Amino acid sequence: MATAHFxxxxxxxxxxxxxxxDNFSDLHPPLDHHEALVESDRCYFCYDAPCMNACPTSIDIPLFIRQISTGNPLGxxxxxxxxxxxxxxxxxxCPTETLCEEVCVREIAEGKPVQIGRLQRYATDIAMEENKQFYPRAASTGRTVAVVGAGPAGLAAAHRLARHGHDVTVLDARAKAGGLNEYGIAAYKSVDDFAQAEVDYVTAxxxxxxxxxxxxxVDYQLADLVRDYDAVFLGMGLGGVNALRAEGxxxxxxxxxxxxxxxxxxxxxxxxxxxxxxxxxxxGGMTAIDAAVQSKLLGAEEVTICYRRGQEHMNASEFEQDLAAANGVTIRHWLQPKRVIADGGKVSGIELEYTALTGETLAGTGETITLIADQVFKAIGQSFVPxxxxxxxxxxxxxxxxxxxDAEGRTSMxxxxxxxxxxxxGREDLTVSAVAAGRDAAESIHRMLVG
Known part of the structure; x- marks a missing residue:
């Protein structure tokens, strides 16, 4: 990374x-045809594959890799x-390092899993570039469904419902569709406006x-949707940000x-x-890593992540933590914010208190440290705004x-x-988990609509 101008x-x-x-180029460049064939040949095509069981959407991973190895990327x-x-x-x-690739037999045997994520990108990129649509719509059912939120859950639900012949209206508060895929993912993970290309592919x-x-x-009420549509799916994500609960x-x-x-x-x-x-x-999660790394890539000279527990408790994967370290980010543990120090109303530092676990209880020790800072980012989780x-x-x-x-995504209404x-x-707050939730709820809605 280049040295920042003073x-x-x-x-x-x-x-x-x-x-x-250069700093915001593709984190994992796509595999070319030869690289994809070589990598797919490493797969053992396991029966009852652990990678498939680890995928929240239950993709048949051995099958799609075998199809790549036999020259059938569209299949x-x-x-x-x-x-x-x-x-x-x-x-x-996807944090494949903690999902499919973590349980890959190659990872267990050799410490080097099959690059499932990059192989998946290879195949899906080809299909999207060719705008290959695999699912013609079923005959119209005349039924209508409102989807609130055009994020991963909402888009997955909308596509599955449209496949079944239902008419879907997606309502989103933002200027662009895509949800966190458009607004909440580090820029170096999704380049070339891919989120919008995917929205176009899904809606095609x-x-x-x-x-x-x-x-x-604001613009409509839930009661309006229940009255005007045959079914409603809520996939609006989280809109609130947790406070530091620190002075200043x-x-x-x-x-x-x-x-x-x-x-x-x-x-x-x-x-x-x-x-x-x-x-x-x-x-200590993915948002903290993304904010820290991108601050460094924008030219910040010193970037420090402070997390109130130990490294083993961080929600960010080991890969993401290593990525931060490789970009010059310092990660400090067992520190919680106590006071933001301001000079003339502007941040000049932050006072943090050391923490310790007593059994299962986390508490401050009374010992503090002050870090010089001119910018502080809160990344301590989001909350639902009901x-x-x-x-x-x-x-x-x-x-x-x-x-x-319930198990099918039904609410009490x-x-x-x-x-x-x-x-x-019970699902993790991941893009892939949201897709699975939207897909499964759509199937439940469909069963209801067709009686």
Whole structure:
């Protein structure tokens, strides 16, 4: 990574245009034809393959890899899309190192798994580049379904419902469809506007009308949808950001990491994005890693992640932690924010307290440390904002602050299903898990609609 140009405080244009382009190039360049054949030949095509069991969408991984090895990438793509219509993005952003590749027999035997994610990208990219549509719509059923949220769960549900011949209207509060795929993923993981290309591919099946700038609870109410449509799927994700609960966190220079990532993803000129010289990120998950790494790639000189527990407790995978370290990010553990220090209303540092576990209880030790910082990012998790549901009389039951659903994604309100990050269903908050939830809920809706 290039050395940042010296600029005090939070500023843009720390690097040259060429340096920005290099820093934000594709993290995992696609395999070419020869590389894909060589890599697919490493697969043992296991019977009762552990990799398939580890995939939240249950893709038949040995089959799609065998299809690549026999020169049939379109057949491979169909095998993937049968289970996961957003297989292209999942190939780029899935933490495969903790899912399919972690249990790969090659990983267990040799410490080098088959590169399942990159093989999945190889096949799906070919199908999308050729706009190969595998699923003609069924005859129209005359039934209508409203989908709230055009993120992974909503898009997966919309596509599966359209396949069955239902007419789907997707309502999304943002200017673009895609949800976290468009706004919440590190730019170097999804280049060349891939999120929008995938939205176009998904909606090419027909029967899906996406309406942007339509927010639940503002532009329409849930009761309106229940009245006007035969079924409703809620896939609006998480809209709230948890507070630091530290003194002075309202100072200028303290920002939400998710907002920072969204702004970066939508920027046409990376040099216009202001970043501090010394950045501190509070959190231990994927968002914290993404915010920290991208701060460094934008030209920050020092970036430190502070997490309140130990390395073994971090939600970010070992690969992501290593990626941060490789980009010059320092990760410090057993520290929680206590006070944001401001000079003239602007962040100049942050005081943190050391923590320790006593049994299962985490508590501060009373010992503190102060880090110099001109920018602090909050990445300590998001929360569901249920206020938008109140227009229907808040009839939907919540559990732990999120929507409660049964095994098929049904909520407590008739005709309403939900899936993705906004629900409590035992799945991890991952793109691939949201796809599975949307797909499964769509099948349940379909069964209801056809009686």
């Amino acid at each position: 600029k005090e405080g939070i500023a843009g244009e720390r690097l040259s245009p060429a340096e920005y382009a 491979s793509a169909k095998t993937i899309f049968d289970q996961n219509i957003l297989g292209g993005m999942c190939a780029r952003v 099946i027909g029967g899906i009308d996406i309406q942007n700038g339509k927010a639940l609870g 966190e309202g100072a200028d220079g303290v920002a939400n990491a998710v907002d920072f990532i969204a702004e970066l993803r939508q920027a046409s000129d990376l040099g216009s994005l202001p970043v501090g010289r010394r950045v501190v990120v509070i959190g 206020g938008a549901l109140n227009g229907s009389g808040a009839a939907i039951e919540l559990d732990g602050g999120r929507i409660k659903v 008739a005709k309403v299903w939900a899936g993705g990050d906004c629900v409590v269903d």
